[in-house]
Amino acid sequence: MTIMEPYRIKVVEPIPLTTREDRERSLSRAGYNAFNLRADEVTIDLMSDSGTGAVSTAQEAAASMGDESYAGARSFYRFHGVLSELTGFPHIFPAHQGRAAERILFGALLEPGQITLSNTHFDTTRANVELLRCEARDLPCPEAADLDSQAPFKGNIDLRALEQTLTGPEGDRVGFVIMTITNNGGAGQPVSMANIEAAAAICRRSGVPFLLDAARFAENAWLVTQREPGYADVSPTEVAKRAFRLADGCVASLKKDGIAPMGAFLAMHDPEVASRCELILTATEGFRTYGGLAGHELDRLAQGLREVLEPDYLRSRAAAAAHLARLANEAGVDVVQPPGIHALYLNAGRLLPHIPPGRFPGHALACQLYLEGGIRCVELGSLYLGTLDDDYELVTPAPYELVRLALPRRVYTQSHYEYVAETLAAIAKRPESVPGYRMVETTPILRHFNSRMEPV
Numbered sequence: 001m002t003i004m005e006p007y008r009i010k011v012v013e014p015i016p017l018t019t020r021e022d023r024e025r026s027l028s029r030a031g032y033n034a035f036n037l038r039a040d041e042v043t044i045d046l047m048s049d050s051g052t053g054a055v056s057t058a059q060e061a062a063a064s065m066g067d068e069s070y071a072g073a074r075s076f077y078r079f080h081g082v083l084s085e086l087t088g089f090p091h092i093f094p095a096h097q098g099r100a101a102e103r104i105l106f107g108a109l110l111e112p113g114q115i116t117l118s119n120t121h122f123d124t125t126r127a128n129v130e131l132l133r134c135e136a137r138d139l140p141c142p143e144a145a146d147l148d149s150q151a152p153f154k155g156n157i158d159l160r161a162l163e164q165t166l167t168g169p170e171g172d173r174v175g176f177v178i179m180t181i182t183n184n185g186g187a188g189q190p191v192s193m194a195n196i197e198a199a200a201a202i203c204r205r206s207g208v209p210f211l212l213d214a215a216r217f218a219e220n221a222w223l224v225t226q227r228e229p230g231y232a233d234v235s236p237t238e239v240a241k242r243a244f245r246l247a248d249g250c251v252a253s254l255k256k257d258g259i260a261p262m263g264a265f266l267a268m269h270d271p272e273v274a275s276r277c278e279l280i281l282t283a284t285e286g287f288r289t290y291g292g293l294a295g296h297e298l299d300r301l302a303q304g305l306r307e308v309l310e311p312d313y314l315r316s317r318a319a320a321a322a323h324l325a326r327l328a329n330e331a332g333v334d335v336v337q338p339p340g341i342h343a344l345y346l347n348a349g350r351l352l353p354h355i356p357p358g359r360f361p362g363h364a365l366a367c368q369l370y371l372e373g374g375i376r377c378v379e380l381g382s383l384y385l386g387t388l389d390d391d392y393e394l395v396t397p398a399p400y401e402l403v404r405l406a407l408p409r410r411v412y413t414q415s416h417y418e419y420v421a422e423t424l425a426a427i428a429k430r431p432e433s434v435p436g437y438r439m440v441e442t443t444p445i446l447r448h449f450n451s452r453m454e455p456v
């Protein structure tokens with residue numbers, strides 16, 4: 001039986017339909033970097049699931065009640081009420097987006113020279129740790145290395161490595177442990193409740209704060225109910241509540257599971273950490289009852305945070321991701337298994353074996369998806385993660401050459417995804433015709449945003 005989306009479309013936005021010649025011109029002008037394309041040159045935009053979701057009628061109704069008072073706005077108390085019940089944290093602050101929440105909480109917790117540990121730091125999370133002159137170290141579980149296995153929780157942290165680091169010679173340099181749920185940098189794979197519980201217990205024994213990066217807390221909760229023994233009859237809300245209650249603090253970009261264009265929060269138990277955060281928040285984001293967000297945005301988020309945990313919504317979203325993964329596989333394109341929810345990760349290295357890592361097979365597949373079908377997505381491979389020499393030639397490749405198809409919430413229908421699969425199938429029929437790419441210009445940091453490339 002088809003799993004339907006539990007909503008219908010009420011307001012529509014036309015999507016640009018372009019010709020192959022248009023797209024060739026656009027991509028060449030953009031220096032073969034999708035970040036330089038204009039949105040009106042893109043037919044299906046799978047670049048990010050962040051801030052790209054469709055809002056509901058109830059969210060817009062809530063936003064119309066937005067209270068724009070400078071301090072103590074009703075909107076803040078509605079936002080705070082939802083998050084307080086969900087997370088149980090006594091101190092909760094809004095921020096304009098996830099990386100601002102990271103900067104504030106990490107600034108309050110870290111001293112230069114410390115280490116942070118994670119299943120996988122997201123790239124802004126890593127950057128915020130490094131900006132404080134600390135080292136961000138990833139400890140993904142061993143199952144994560146096998147892209148094809150059906151292991152259900154490949155987003156887990158390696159508990160043995162965590163324990164060894166915390167009890168070893170570097171243990172006293174660890175500033176905090178942060179668990180990213182779901183693990184975006186780790187192919188969008190979920191983290192089990194057993195893993196969160198065990199990691200929290202290890203941190204407690206070592207006296208190290210245990211944090212969540214909870215950007216996709218609802219999607220992680222859904223995958224727990226589907227994959228973890230003992231959770232089949234537990235609601236996603238209850239799973240999420242239990243996860244938050246295992247942590248000492250959290251940061252979350254609400255541009256994902258808040259289903260709104262902008263927003264985030266940070267929260268913690270420790271009142272001293274909270275007052276340090278409040279000072280930085282007030283100086284850099286905004287007063288504690290708005291944190292860089294407008295009242296109407298806080299109300300939209302409060303409602304989005306309720307809707308995102310509805311089982312019918314999560315079931316249909318997971319089904320859409322699984323459907324696209326199946327179609328991609330049938331078309332001959334391998335997807336990191338088992339498919340998660342917020343994105344599919346295509347194995348470009350395997351599809352394009354004639355392109356060596358130094359000619360960026362992931363980037364080549366992403367460019368080809370645009371040229372063939374106007375589909376925008378980004379590489380997660382050697383362009384993003386490899387190291388280069390002064391002539392922009394690859395020195396150390398990334399472990400895998402992947403492409404992420406991020407799936408915006410409530411935006412595309414089954415026929416859009418079928419079109420994506422058909423485009424993939426057309427590429428997979430003659431993969432040897434896809435050219436590699438050479439880097440012609442870049443910047444020392446944030447290379448993927450700024451590089452200009454050319455086909456070779």
Ligand code: F0G
Nearest residue numbers: 048050097098099122124184215253255
């Ligand atoms: N943490 C995770 C796990 C994320 O995926 C992101 C953003 C952030 C933190 C930062 O949040 O964008 O609100 O500042 N991820 C987006 C993406 C950009 O496309 O995956 P932000």
